[in-house]
Amino acid sequence: MLVSLNNFIMLPTILFFITWVNKWDTKLSFAVEDLPNSKKLLASVLFCMMCEDIAFFISHKFLHWKVIYPYIHKIHHEHITPISIAAEHAHPLEFVLGNAIPAGLG
Numbered sequence: 001m002l003v004s005l006n007n008f009i010m011l012p013t014i015l016f017f018i019t020w021v022n023k024w025d026t027k028l029s030f031a032v033e034d035l036p037n038s039k040k041l042l043a044s045v046l047f048c049m050m051c052e053d054i055a056f057f058i059s060h061k062f063l064h065w066k067v068i069y070p071y072i073h074k075i076h077h078e079h080i081t082p083i084s085i086a087a088e089h090a091h092p093l094e095f096v097l098g099n100a101i102p103a104g105l106g
Contacts, residue, residue: 002075003088006095014100048106055102061092 019026036044063073072091079086090099 002090002092003085006088006090006092006099010092010095013102014096018104044106051106052102055105056098059098059102063098 017031045106063076072094076086078094079089087099088095
């Protein structure tokens with residue numbers, strides 16, 4: 001249930017809000033001439049990976065704070081089997097702070 005809430009309600013709401021804040025302008029060009037070369041693409045991917053890793057580490061460390069953990073992050077730790085969908089089973093606030101923001105920072 002939480003996975004569906006996060007992916008079908010929270011994520012579209014976040015994307016709608018970001019697009020609204022940017023006045024519906026994505027500032028993206030889809031022209032072939034504007035595609036990056038191999039070096040720029042590799043540098044961009046590495047930069048985005050580093051941003052996501054650092055932001056996820058900080059937010060995950062924050063979510064393990066004793067004041068917050070029992071109310072927000074404990075839901076994520078209810079899964080005892082290490083499967084990929086367990087990462088998506090999270091409180092909506094954790095989904096925003098720990099999954100959506102780090103993934104979108106780069």
